[in-house]
Amino acid sequence: MRKVNHLKKYSIYAVMLGGLIFTGCSDDDTPEVENEEEVITDVTLVFTNDDDPSDVVTARAEDPDGAGLQELTILDEINLGLNKSYTLTLQIENNLNSPGEDITEEVEEESDEHQFFFSFTDGAFANPTGDGNIDNAADPLNYNDEDANGNPVGLSTAWTTAANALSAGSFSLKLQHLPDIKSSTSEATDGDTDIALTFVLNIN
Incomplete structure (x- = not known):
C-alpha cells in the first residue's frame, strides 16, 4: 500500500511540474491573483471622550515604505484620563501614493472576513475588565460594530478607564x-494577521 501511495505522490508531482511548464509558456492565460494583501502605511487610534467630544486622544503607527523592509513603527503613547469613558475608532490608510487609500473602508466592506482583537494591562480598564481577548476570544471586549452575521468587527469599541493611575502599561491590537x-x-490566532501593534498605555 505504501508503494502505491508513493507512486501517486510522484505522479502528482509530475503533473504539477508539467502544469508549471505549460503555464510558463502562456503568459496571456495567467489567472489574476485573488485576495491580494493590502498595503498599510498608517494606523491611527482615536479615543473620543463620551462625555466631552472635544477631548480626543490619538496614537499613531507608521510604515513609510509600505511593503518594504520597514514595519509599522509606533509614534505615540496612549494617554487617557482616570475613570473616563471613551469610544475608540480606528483609521487605516495606504499613503504610498497621492491621494491615499482608505483601508478602513475596505475592512468595513469585508467585515465578514476581518476582526480586531485587543489586549491590555490587566486592570487598566473598569470596562471591559481583565486583560483583553487576544489570549482568549471569549474574554470581555465591548465591540460597537458587527458584520452581517452578527459577529464582532472592532473598528469601533467602548472603553472605561479604571480609577487607579497606570504608568507605562500596554495596549495591543491585532487585525x-x-x-x-x-x-x-474566531480566535486571534486564526487566519492571517494584517496588523499587530503594541502601544505604551498611561492612565492618569
Missing part, C-alpha cells in the same frame, strides 16, 4: 484576516 472561516468563536 485578523479570516476569509471563509470567521465565526462567533
Whole structure:
C-alpha cells in the first residue's frame, strides 16, 4: 500500500511540474491573483471622550515604505484620563501614493472576513475588565460594530478607564484576516494577521 501511495505522490508531482511548464509558456492565460494583501502605511487610534467630544486622544503607527523592509513603527503613547469613558475608532490608510487609500473602508466592506482583537494591562480598564481577548476570544471586549452575521468587527469599541493611575502599561491590537472561516468563536490566532501593534498605555 505504501508503494502505491508513493507512486501517486510522484505522479502528482509530475503533473504539477508539467502544469508549471505549460503555464510558463502562456503568459496571456495567467489567472489574476485573488485576495491580494493590502498595503498599510498608517494606523491611527482615536479615543473620543463620551462625555466631552472635544477631548480626543490619538496614537499613531507608521510604515513609510509600505511593503518594504520597514514595519509599522509606533509614534505615540496612549494617554487617557482616570475613570473616563471613551469610544475608540480606528483609521487605516495606504499613503504610498497621492491621494491615499482608505483601508478602513475596505475592512468595513469585508467585515465578514476581518476582526480586531485587543489586549491590555490587566486592570487598566473598569470596562471591559481583565486583560483583553487576544489570549482568549471569549474574554470581555465591548465591540460597537458587527458584520452581517452578527459577529464582532472592532473598528469601533467602548472603553472605561479604571480609577487607579497606570504608568507605562500596554495596549495591543491585532487585525485578523479570516476569509471563509470567521465565526462567533474566531480566535486571534486564526487566519492571517494584517496588523499587530503594541502601544505604551498611561492612565492618569
